[in-house]
Amino acid sequence: MSKKHLVIVGNGMAPGRMLEHLFEVTDAYDVTIFNAEPRVNYDRIMLSPVLSGEKTYADIIIHGEGWYEEHGITLHQGEKITEIHRNERKVLSEAGREVAYDKLVIATGSNPFIIPLPGHDLPGVLAYRDLDDTGAMIDASDKGGRAVVIGGGLLGLEAAAGLKQRGMEVTVIHLMPTLMERQLDTAAGYLLQRELEGRGIEVLCEANTKQILGKDRVEGVELADGRVIDASLVVMAVGIRPNVQLAQEAGLEINRGIVTDATMKTSDPNIYSVGECVEVGGLVYGLVAPLYRMAKVAADHLAGASEMAFAHAETPTKLKVTGCDLYSVGDFAEGDGREDIVLRDAMRGTYKRVILKDNKIIGAVLYGDVADGGWYNELLKSGEDISEMRETLIFGQAYQGGAGADPLAAVANLADDAEICGCNGITKGTIMAAIQAKGLTTLADVRAHTKASASCGTCTGLVENVMALTLGDAFQLPASEGMCPCTPHSHGHVRRLIKAKGLKSIPAVMQALEWTTPEGCAKCRPALNYYLVADWPGVYVDDQQSRFINERVHANIQKDGTYSVVPRMFGGITTPDELRAIADVADKYEIPTVKVTGGQRIDLLGVKKEDLIPVWADLNAAGMISGAAYAKGLRTVKTCVGSDWCRFGTQDSTGLGIKLEHYLWGAWTPAKLKLAVSGCPRNCAESTCKDIGIVCVDSGYEVLYGGAAGLHIQGTTKLGTVPSEEDVIEVVGALTQYYRETGFYLERIYKWADRLGYDHIREVILDDLDQRKAYNARFAYAQSFAQVDPWAEFVSGKDAHEFNPINIRKLEAAE
Amino acid sequence: MNVQAKTWVSIGPLTEIPRQGARCVKNGDMSIAVFRTSQDQVFALEDKCPHKNGPLSQGIVHDGCVTCPLHNWVISLETGAAQGADVGQTATFEIKIKDGIVLLAL
Numbered sequence: 019m020s021k022k023h024l025v026i027v028g029n030g031m032a033p034g035r036m037l038e039h040l041f042e043v044t045d046a047y048d049v050t051i052f053n054a055e056p057r058v059n060y061d062r063i064m065l066s067p068v069l070s071g072e073k074t075y076a077d078i079i080i081h082g083e084g085w086y087e088e089h090g091i092t093l094h095q096g097e098k099i100t101e102i103h104r105n106e107r108k109v110l111s112e113a114g115r116e117v118a119y120d121k122l123v124i125a126t127g128s129n130p131f132i133i134p135l136p137g138h139d140l141p142g143v144l145a146y147r148d149l150d151d152t153g154a155m156i157d158a159s160d161k162g163g164r165a166v167v168i169g170g171g172l173l174g175l176e177a178a179a180g181l182k183q184r185g186m187e188v189t190v191i192h193l194m195p196t197l198m199e200r201q202l203d204t205a206a207g208y209l210l211q212r213e214l215e216g217r218g219i220e221v222l223c224e225a226n227t228k229q230i231l232g233k234d235r236v237e238g239v240e241l242a243d244g245r246v247i248d249a250s251l252v253v254m255a256v257g258i259r260p261n262v263q264l265a266q267e268a269g270l271e272i273n274r275g276i277v278t279d280a281t282m283k284t285s286d287p288n289i290y291s292v293g294e295c296v297e298v299g300g301l302v303y304g305l306v307a308p309l310y311r312m313a314k315v316a317a318d319h320l321a322g323a324s325e326m327a328f329a330h331a332e333t334p335t336k337l338k339v340t341g342c343d344l345y346s347v348g349d350f351a352e353g354d355g356r357e358d359i360v361l362r363d364a365m366r367g368t369y370k371r372v373i374l375k376d377n378k379i380i381g382a383v384l385y386g387d388v389a390d391g392g393w394y395n396e397l398l399k400s401g402e403d404i405s406e407m408r409e410t411l412i413f414g415q416a417y418q419g420g421a422g423a424d425p426l427a428a429v430a431n432l433a434d435d436a437e438i439c440g441c442n443g444i445t446k447g448t449i450m451a452a453i454q455a456k457g458l459t460t461l462a463d464v465r466a467h468t469k470a471s472a473s474c475g476t477c478t479g480l481v482e483n484v485m486a487l488t489l490g491d492a493f494q495l496p497a498s499e500g501m502c503p504c505t506p507h508s509h510g511h512v513r514r515l516i517k518a519k520g521l522k523s524i525p526a527v528m529q530a531l532e533w534t535t536p537e538g539c540a541k542c543r544p545a546l547n548y549y550l551v552a553d554w555p556g557v558y559v560d561d562q563q564s565r566f567i568n569e570r571v572h573a574n575i576q577k578d579g580t581y582s583v584v585p586r587m588f589g590g591i592t593t594p595d596e597l598r599a600i601a602d603v604a605d606k607y608e609i610p611t612v613k614v615t616g617g618q619r620i621d622l623l624g625v626k627k628e629d630l631i632p633v634w635a636d637l638n639a640a641g642m643i644s645g646a647a648y649a650k651g652l653r654t655v656k657t658c659v660g661s662d663w664c665r666f667g668t669q670d671s672t673g674l675g676i677k678l679e680h681y682l683w684g685a686w687t688p689a690k691l692k693l694a695v696s697g698c699p700r701n702c703a704e705s706t707c708k709d710i711g712i713v714c715v716d717s718g719y720e721v722l723y724g725g726a727a728g729l730h731i732q733g734t735t736k737l738g739t740v741p742s743e744e745d746v747i748e749v750v751g752a753l754t755q756y757y758r759e760t761g762f763y764l765e766r767i768y769k770w771a772d773r774l775g776y777d778h779i780r781e782v783i784l785d786d787l788d789q790r791k792a793y794n795a796r797f798a799y800a801q802s803f804a805q806v807d808p809w810a811e812f813v814s815g816k817d818a819h820e821f822n823p824i825n826i827r828k829l830e831a832a833e
Numbered sequence: 834m835n836v837q838a839k840t841w842v843s844i845g846p847l848t849e850i851p852r853q854g855a856r857c858v859k860n861g862d863m864s865i866a867v868f869r870t871s872q873d874q875v876f877a878l879e880d881k882c883p884h885k886n887g888p889l890s891q892g893i894v895h896d897g898c899v900t901c902p903l904h905n906w907v908i909s910l911e912t913g914a915a916q917g918a919d920v921g922q923t924a925t926f927e928i929k930i931k932d933g934i935v936l937l938a939l
């Protein structure tokens with residue numbers, strides 16, 4: 019009985035697995051394989067360990083020569099198929115060999131995508147796909163120097179880690195803001211970046227490669243922003259494309275990949291396809307797990323009538339870099355009805371996030387502690403309702419102690435001498451005894467009486483659990499004492515830890531302080547952004563998306579969605595030219611309301627968002643800058659006419675006000691900051707209800723602060739009297755800086771002073787000359803970065819997208 | 834929305850919308866806010882808060898929601914529904930990304 023002839027194009031992991039299945043169920047076929055690579059079937063996944071030196075080629079062979087002999091397979095190594103003649107059921111190889119088939123399997127895999135940048139074809143520019151690429155990288159690494167890896171995805175990072183292990187300097191260039199953004203959320207991407215940087219790999223995110231430099235071989239890479247990085251090796255790992263050319267030329271149905279039905283059959287009933295070249299159910303795949311399922315389905319159908327069908331399932335991603343443990347599976351994008359459970363352990367550098375919808379797991383992202391990845395994936399696949407174990411789900415499988423799983427159980431099981439508060443050495447027994455003996459009911463009481471959680475505060479949750487355990491229903495676990503529902507940490511804690519731990523980005527803060535949401539909320543993000551701006555001048559880059567709209571567009575949003583624009587008038591002094599320019603702008607842009615403000619300047623109300631830039635451009639041209647009337651920052655310095663004009667004036671209050679405003683403008687502060695300078699105690703500039711007020715007297719200048727005249731009315735308190743204008747400026751700079759460094763976001767200066775104590779502030783800012791000078795110097799340093807007119811920046815094109823609506827470009831066919 | 838007469842229009846590349854931000858599309862008198870999340874998902878809502886018509890496009894985007902800049906209602910990007918204790922809903926539009934281009938169903 020003559021066997022049917024099965025021909026396979028491509029000898030990768032997918033058809034290899036398919037043949038194993040096939041031979042288990044039938045021996046109906048004679049098999050011929052053509053493989054463009056001059057090799058047997060090897061484990062492509064394991065190229066990374068080969069690159070890093072942890073394995074050799076011999077270790078990763080899946081089917082040795084013997085296997086092909088044993089199964090009577092004819093394997094043409096290094097021989098590519100160039101044509102398929104479907105009518106005659108024949109394939110033609112580049113060596114001119116013609117082979118007829120009864121069934122054909124196309125398994126051509128995929129091709130690495132090469133960005134056609136200038137220089138992409140220079141020697142020394144490699145992809146990362148097969149053993150030859152790996153060998154070439156190893157050879158290049160022997161010569162040392164720097165490798166630039168373009169692409170911060172799975173392959174790119176494995177290449178980077180391997181090359182680093184081989185002793186090269188390595189830079190990774192990644193277009194997106196975080197690494198592996200398709201598999202990891204921002205928080206995990208940040209952790210991964212930190213880990214790689216810790217190993218000495220340089221990571222440049224949001225970096226776009228412009229061209230590859232070099233004459234006879236690669237010498238470097240130039241980025242779009244002009245930076246040039248020297249390189250003796252460039253690895254491009256920016257993605258793969260299904261290799262469909264052969265199938266396409268044969269006239270098979272192609273979309274992104276070779277289209278098959280769920281039985282892996284292509285549009286030609288005698289041709290099947292498996293592997294990365296396939297598109298099934300509208301999807302293409304790049305990990306072996308689904309390819310192996312394709313292999314099984316195809317084998318079953320080749321063997322005879324079969325019911326087996328390919329079905330989509332989520333495949334987890336792992337990174338094969340020793341020591342970088344990450345795991346992600348399923349859907350972790352945002353969406354409605356989705357809930358996140360987040361657990362961060364800053365000490366161990368771990369991050370776990372499980373995404374739920376309708377009480378089912380739909381995704382998980384784990385970093386550092388991946389032990390439960392498989393378990394979450396099982397729950398995801400089975401679609402099990404997790405409401406029963408919701409409270410303990412994030413702690414992992416080990417905590418699902420059958421019946422009665424309870425978040426308090428872990429605490430209940432602790433021995434009495436177990437230490438709850440590490441800072442102060444307070445045990446569970448001590449806390450329980452204090453609660454009972456003294457009738458304590460609040461966390462503040464417990465802190466006061468036992469010191470538990472009174473220091474670093476990381477044990478607050480534990481202390482609360484002990485309270486809940488001791489007091490039973492009498493104790494309500496508080497929603498949170500934190501700055502917002504995303505964190506149990508108070509503003510004070512957060513500020514202190516940002517400095518203590520040197521945290522310099524929002525993701526860094528969220529990780530180190532164990533935020534319970536992936537991205538924070540509209541309460542904490544602006545606060546964190548302010549703290550980072552204030553604490554790391556010149557280092558931290560302001561995150562525009564974490565600012566309220568007024569600060570983002572540097573104008574005040576009004577109740578109808580239009581904006582008001584207020585140009586700065588230093589000290590309330592203007593000129594006919596400025597007034598003329600303002601009048602022209604009001605006419606030109608049909609601004610409905612022009613109003614004199616309480617802060618001695620002019621407010622243009624009702625400006626349409628798309629007019630903001632031209633309005634600013636016109637005002638800029640007349641020499642005016644933004645008055646920051648929107649800012650949690652310096653607003654105005656109001657003055658009276660003082661000794662220049664007024665018969666009571668003791669000093670040049672106007673001149674001092676102008677100097678102060680020139681010194682302070684552009685500063686961000688926890689809440690808005692308004693000043694006034696009056697020329698004598700008659701106080702015409704209303705200095706005594708300002709955040710900081712100056713009253714000139716014969717002997718010098720009284721510096722007052724902590725006034726309020728909003729919902730709450732309060733007169734100022736005197737900080738002290740200083741003899742000269744220079745002293746006023748120094749004291750005001752120091753006071754502002756002290757407030758900037760220790761104030762809580764949205765806390766006005768009077769509340770801040772109530773909290774810190776007026777005496778204390780006087781000691782630091784007025785009495786202690788060294789401290790005064792130090793605070794003022796830090797203020798001046800920060801100002802060197804802050805005094806940039808935002809209008810001018812926007813007018814010159816920054817963030818143009820903020821202001822113009824998108825136009826509808828073209829109509830697509832109706833659906 | 835009118836189901837029969839749905840037309841997909843192109844509003845340009847995804848990259849022209851800032852991450853964790855939004856842009857507006859004018860459709861006649863109506864303004865539609867197109868949001869892009871940190872994970873590069875897109876959503877489209879009428880640019881009107883169900884509370885007092887605040888421009889949602891100007892809010893802070895976080896975890897699948899936008900916080901209205903006027904009085905801090907939190908609106909779901911996917912359904913347009915106010916979250917928490919607040920009640921109200923903003924109209925949503927179908928939107929998708931194809932080859933890096935954002936398409937909006939009008």
Ligand SMILES: Cc1cc2nc3c(=O)[nH]c(=O)nc-3n(C[C@H](O)[C@H](O)[C@H](O)COP(=O)(O)OP(=O)(O)OC[C@H]3O[C@@H](n4cnc5c(N)ncnc54)[C@H](O)[C@@H]3O)c2cc1C
Binds near residue numbers: 100128264303305
């Ligand atoms: C470095 C690296 C690390 C990876 N790590 C992982 C991982 O951790 N986990 C995971 O799941 N996946 C990983 N992958 C992906 C995985 O290796 C692939 O999904 C899988 O190998 C694809 O198998 P395939 O059979 O579809 O194609 P391939 O293995 O690409 O095989 C296709 C073969 O067909 C040959 N061919 C192409 N055209 C012709 C033609 N016209 N005639 C003859 N022969 C032809 C090619 O030479 C090639 O040998 C990794 C890939 C790489 C490169």
Ligand code: SF4
Binds near residue numbers: 660664699700703
């Ligand atoms: S505060 Fe004194 S100096 Fe200034 S305008 Fe009034 S009276 Fe004159």
Ligand code: SF4
């Ligand atoms: S007083 Fe009230 S109504 Fe008037 S501008 Fe201030 S906040 Fe608005």
Ligand code: FES
Binds near residue numbers: 905
């Ligand atoms: S208009 Fe949106 S919260 Fe009031």
